[in-house]
Amino acid sequence: MTTYAPQIPVFDEDPYAREHLIDPHPLFERMREAGPAVRLSRYNVLAFTRFDVCRDILADHATFISGAGVGPTDLRKEKAWRTQGILETDQPSHTVMRDAMSNVISPRSVRALRKSFEGFAEELADRVVAQGEVDAITDVAEIFPLRVFGDAVGIPREGRKENLLAHGAMNFSAFGPENDLHREHFAAGQGTHEWVMANCARESLSEDGLGARIWEHAEAGRVSDEQATLLVRAMLSAGLDTTVIAIGNVLRALAQNPEAWALLREDPSNIRFAIDESFRHESPFQSFYRTTASDAAPGGVPVPEGSKVLLFVGAANRDPRQWGPDADEFRITRSASGHLAFGMGIHQCVGQPVSRLEMEVLLGALVRRIERLEPVGPQVPFVHNTLRGWKSVPVRVVAG
Numbered sequence: 001m002t003t004y005a006p007q008i009p010v011f012d013e014d015p016y017a018r019e020h021l022i023d024p025h026p027l028f029e030r031m032r033e034a035g036p037a038v039r040l041s042r043y044n045v046l047a048f049t050r051f052d053v054c055r056d057i058l059a060d061h062a063t064f065i066s067g068a069g070v071g072p073t074d075l076r077k078e079k080a081w082r083t084q085g086i087l088e089t090d091q092p093s094h095t096v097m098r099d100a101m102s103n104v105i106s107p108r109s110v111r112a113l114r115k116s117f118e119g120f121a122e123e124l125a126d127r128v129v130a131q132g133e134v135d136a137i138t139d140v141a142e143i144f145p146l147r148v149f150g151d152a153v154g155i156p157r158e159g160r161k162e163n164l165l166a167h168g169a170m171n172f173s174a175f176g177p178e179n180d181l182h183r184e185h186f187a188a189g190q191g192t193h194e195w196v197m198a199n200c201a202r203e204s205l206s207e208d209g210l211g212a213r214i215w216e217h218a219e220a221g222r223v224s225d226e227q228a229t230l231l232v233r234a235m236l237s238a239g240l241d242t243t244v245i246a247i248g249n250v251l252r253a254l255a256q257n258p259e260a261w262a263l264l265r266e267d268p269s270n271i272r273f274a275i276d277e278s279f280r281h282e283s284p285f286q287s288f289y290r291t292t293a294s295d296a297a298p299g300g301v302p303v304p305e306g307s308k309v310l311l312f313v314g315a316a317n318r319d320p321r322q323w324g325p326d327a328d329e330f331r332i333t334r335s336a337s338g339h340l341a342f343g344m345g346i347h348q349c350v351g352q353p354v355s356r357l358e359m360e361v362l363l364g365a366l367v368r369r370i371e372r373l374e375p376v377g378p379q380v381p382f383v384h385n386t387l388r389g390w391k392s393v394p395v396r397v398v399a400g
């Protein structure tokens with residue numbers, strides 16, 4: 001068992017306990033104020049919650065590697081539940097996969113998606129107005145990416161809803177400890193991995209989607225067939241749940257802050273600021289790990305070689321040292337860019353332009369038709385080890 005410096009504050013509380021996952025911010029604040037790192041006694045791991053230290057760790061990919069897994073398990077010692085993909089790979093093989101992915105998700109290919117995203121956003125926004133009262137999660141946030149992102153990748157429409165959400169939740173729960181929640185999400189995800197893998201195959205994908213474009217890189221010999229499969233898998237496992245949650249979170253924040261919705265109606269160019277502020281305020285992917293390839297001292301805290309370090313980007317994105325004393329408030333007039341919701345450094349989310357486009361187009365269609373959203377009825381949190389979102393957010397739609 002690794003021994004850490006005795007002066008590092010020790011926390012006996014479990015940030016993965018349900019009560020903290022439902023409302024993580026009070027514990028995050030205590031961890032941030034205790035020091036640049038705290039030792040979680042339950043897991044004997046150092047947890048980082050301050051913005052500057054998390055950013056510096058993410059930027060130093062040579063010292064803080066991903067190849068040993070971005071969950072608590074050291075994948076050099078224990079086999080992963082699935083083959084390691086781009087997220088859990090270091091240079092040089094990371095570079096090969098990343099180059100192919102960046103080429104496929106390019107500014108040009110993302111621009112080309114706008115028209116089809118807009119078509120479905122208009123249809124969905126009309127439906128929302130006609131319904132008058134909707135669940136912002138199940139009637140909007142889940143529906144939109146399942147249709148437009150699934151079409152963009154080029155997978156069949158049948159089976160998406162039943163497989164992709166449960167698969168994403170299972171996948172992301174492996175970036176936290178093997179607790180009851182992890183077991184619940186793995187039980188719910190049974191069979192979905194096989195569905196996803198079958199749909200990553202070249203012959204299952206439509207000819208014009210992002211998936212087929214990945215396979216062109218395999219045909220040109222730039223990536224292997226296995227790498228192509230893993231890249232399409234990465235799109236499907238990393239790109240769906242996160243965007244569903246992100247749309248749900250921004251709609252919830254805007255329903256609770258009608259003055260922010262009014263600013264979007266006044267000037268739709270504010271939509272982009274609302275999106276970034278929402279990513280900062282409630283980050284969909286809250287926490288993940290790195291492993292030290294050599295002795296290190298992030299924020300002056302000694303960390304021996306071979307240690308896992310736990311990064312709470314959801315806490316860093318609320319750090320008042322970075323965001324000011326009102327960091328807990330959702331305020332779209334602040335400059336939220338530079339947040340860590342998409343990570344930082346060589347593994348920074350390659351799919352973020354797609355998610356941002358989905359959110360921008362959908363919010364645009366909604367604000368053009370809706371004067372405000374009013375929260376009605378109880379909201380149900382989505383309790384998950386590493387994702388932060390809601391399962392149900394009922395709202396009344398005031399058209400105008």
Ligand code: HEM
Pocket residue numbers: 066070086087088098101105234235236238239240242243246284285288340341342343344346347348349350351352354355
């Ligand atoms: C709002 C939605 C999203 C959020 C919050 C999000 C978050 C993240 C974060 C935090 C990372 C970095 C993890 C780390 O450093 O260990 C990441 C990486 C990644 N994301 Fe996303 N993501 C989103 C959407 C997407 C989409 C739509 C796609 C696919 C089209 C995608 C594909 C990936 C891939 C492939 C990586 C690994 C990149 C690498 O290792 O080089 N993500 N994402």
